[in-house]
Amino acid sequence: MSRISAIASLTLLAFLFVGLVIVNNQLFGQFRVDLTENQVYSLSEGSKAVLKEIDEPVTLHFFFSDTTSKGMTSLRNYADRVKSLLKEFAQTANGKIVLKVIDPEPFSEAEDQANRFGLTAASVGAIGESVYLGLAGTNAFDDQFIIGFFDPQKEQFLEYEIAKLIYQLSDPEPVKIALITDLPVSGGQNPMTGEYTDSMVFFEQLSQLYNVELLSGSTTTIPDNTDVVMLAHAKNISSGLSYAIDQFAMNNGRVVAFVDPHYESDPVAMMGALEPNRSSMELLSSWGVKLSDNIILDAKLGLDIRAPSGGIVMHPGILGFTAEQLDRKEVTTANLELINGASVGALSLTEGTELTLQPLLSTSENAVEIEALSYLQQPSPDDLQRQMGETFASYIVAAKVTGKANSAFTEAPSALEQTHVSNTNALKLVVVADADILADRYWVQQSHFFGQPVYTPFANNGDFITNLVENMAGSNALISIRSRGSFVRPFTTVNDLELIAERRFREQEERLQQQLQQTEEKLAQLQTQQEQTGAVVISEEQQNAIDEFVQQRVEIRKKLREVRYELERDIDALGNFLKFINIAAAPVVLVCLLYLAARMLRRRAGKHWVEDEL
Incomplete structure (x- = not known):
């Protein structure tokens, strides 16, 4: 009778379990709890x-x-x-x-x-x-x-x-970019040689991906439905266009600015400029972003160039930013390996601002600032290296800027009949303190194939520019998504066991390896002597020595296998314990709990039956 009752109880528990699973899937499937560290x-x-x-x-x-x-x-x-x-x-x-x-x-x-x-x-x-x-x-x-x-x-x-x-x-509408620049991005005549040049490669890239509209500095308005305003070494911006850019930013528009303390890729600047070829910074400064007038030299990131004498020399002002200098948690820079630039500046925020600066690109710890005029007057890389001194620091070259910013204007120009927005709580701005990043010579090599120019990139400058525009062109929500954690977690306990085991047995293993090496050397020496003497029959003493060394080699190898087994034994023990917990212990505990619950229910039912009988 008790056996039948136990079978009936287990059957009831099985039906109850299946029923609870069905109810859980139907009613509570949408409710989840994420207990991972990085969610x-x-x-x-x-x-x-x-x-x-x-x-x-x-x-x-x-x-x-x-x-x-x-x-x-x-x-x-x-x-x-x-x-x-x-x-x-x-x-x-x-x-x-x-x-x-x-x-x-x-x-x-x-x-x-x-x-x-x-x-x-x-x-x-x-x-x-x-x-x-x-x-x-x-x-x-x-x-x-x-x-x-x-x-x-x-x-x-x-x-x-x-x-x-x-x-x-x-939102399948094509992205629209308003490009404001003084660079010959669409090609033109070189003022120094008189030759006509092709469009800049970064401009061709953006034009293939997005709807790009070029604006001159004398323009007074930004086209409707513009998603991103891009400033590329803009030097002469009219007051009307400055106000349009300002209001675009104050109305949650996105701005990407490539500004430079000295754009040296200009043909005139390359021939020896008398003053820095500086981008306009008035608008950004009024929002709270500061670009230093100085130029950054970096002893670690300087690229090798060919000197006038014909040799190869490191130029501390022409820099190659590697993965170590990029923010690996930011979607725009995580997968890039090399960005080249020249005469870069340093970014910071003005005092009292409520903005936040998120670095994307920084120099190494071996960088210094020098005045732009000193940089121009010392064209020799060796002279620049001598000016670096011994006080080094790291500087921010590119950054995302977000937060609260005030308009650069107190009111709208009288000629405009529009509502003036005086501030924003969500400025969306990316500033890169170098415009030479845009120049072809720092990231692409040109060749010709059947008369057509072919550009082969040797740095990720183009990817960096495209990633910035793509990220800023997305929704506000999309811009806010950054990298997440990995769902594959390291086995820290296993790693700790490996370290302990290695410390415990590595010395013994090394000693045995040394003994094995010595034994094999002696054995090889005896065999070499035998070959040199040409002896067909060896003495009993020599044979015993060879046999002894062979036996030693066997014993040492056996001990080495035992030591290596010891290295993995604790890890295997942990693995077996975890397997036991997952495979056997958890079901056993669950069965015990169900059995106890069944006994309690049966005892309570028996108690009620006795009370009813009385």
């Missing part, structure tokens, strides 16, 4: 704001080769991470995002669909099977954007890439 499974406020801006439903096609990727554990884990985040986007969008998960098996219609979208197929395995891990998005207007392949190396920007794609689908 990597939750959407940031910026992503949630992007989802709120969706007007028409969008469809996301997530392609992952689940069948082909069998055995690729790390890739499959990352694919699960991507799919989980996509589900979080779809769930938070409240029906405005339709997520389709597709397995593009070889030679299937799904694979043809992935190819039509233009997704990247990675070839793996001995026979080169194609693996897809990409995303294609479409909207009601047949616009289409893709992420060709989710690179696990860029996991920290996974949320940003997905949010950017969704934003592009919800």
Whole structure:
């Protein structure tokens, strides 16, 4: 009877468990708790704001080769991470995002669909099977954007890439840039040689990606529907255009400014200028951003150039900023490796400002400031090196500037009939204290192919410019999304065990290795002597020595294997303990708790039955 009662209790518990799972999935599936340190499974406020801006439903096609990727554990884990985040986007969008998960098996219609979208197929395995891990998005207007392949190396920007794609689908209008510059960006005649030059490569790049409209300094208005105002070494800006830029910024417009204490890529400046070729800074200064009049020299980042004498010399004023000088947590600079510039300046904020400066590009700790006139008067790199002295510091060369800023004007010009905005609480500004970054000679090499110019980049200047514009052209929410943490956490306990084990056994291993080396050397010496003497028959003493050394080698190798086993034993023990906890202990505890609950329920039921009988 008791056995039947136990079976009935277990059966009831099984049905109860299944019922609770169904209820949980149906009623509580939308409720989640993210206990990770960096909240990597939750959407940031910026992503949630992007989802709120969706007007028409969008469809996301997530392609992952689940069948082909069998055995690729790390890739499959990352694919699960991507799919989980996509589900979080779809769930938070409240029906405005339709997520389709597709397995593009070889030679299937799904694979043809992935190819039509233009997704990247990675070839793996001995026979080169194609693996897809990409995303294609479409909207009601047949616009289409893709992420060709989710690179696990860029996991920290996974949320940003997905949010950017969704934003592009919800706001498919082309980005419009108003470019204000005194540079010959569209080409023209070189005043020194009289030759005609091609358009600057950065300008060609931006024109291919966006709708770029060139504005002269005498213009008084900014075109309607402008997304980004870009200042590129603008020197002579009319008062009317200054006011238009100011009000554009005060009304939450985005501004990217390349300003320079001395733009030395100008042909006249290259021939030996008498005064610095400085960009206009009045407008930025009035907002609270300060560009030093001095030029930065850096003993560590200086590039090698050919001296007039024909030799190679380091120029401390022509700098190559490497990954160490870039903000690796910022989407605009995280994947860049080299940015070249010349005669760069230093950025800072004026006293009393309420702005915030987020550095994107900085010098090394081996940098100094010198006056711009001194820089011009010392064209020799050796002379510049001698002026550096021994007091060094690090300087900010490019930065995002946000926060509260006041207008540079107290009122609108009398000729304009418009409402004057006196301040903003959310200035969106990027300042780069160098305009030579834009010059072709610092980042592209020109060659000709069948009479057509071909440009090959040797630095990431073009990527840096494009990334800045792309990021600033997005929504306010998209701009606010920065890098997130990784969902792959380091095994700190395992690392600690490895360090302890290495300290404990490394000395013994080294001693055994030394003994093994000595033994093998003696054995080789005996064998060499035998070959040199040409003896066919060796003495018993020699044979015993050889046998002894061979036996020593065997024993030493055995001890080495034991030592290396000791190195991994503690780690294996930890792994086995964790496996026991996950596989055996947790279910055992759960069964015990259920058994105790069943006994309590049965005892209570028996007690009620006795009371009823009495």
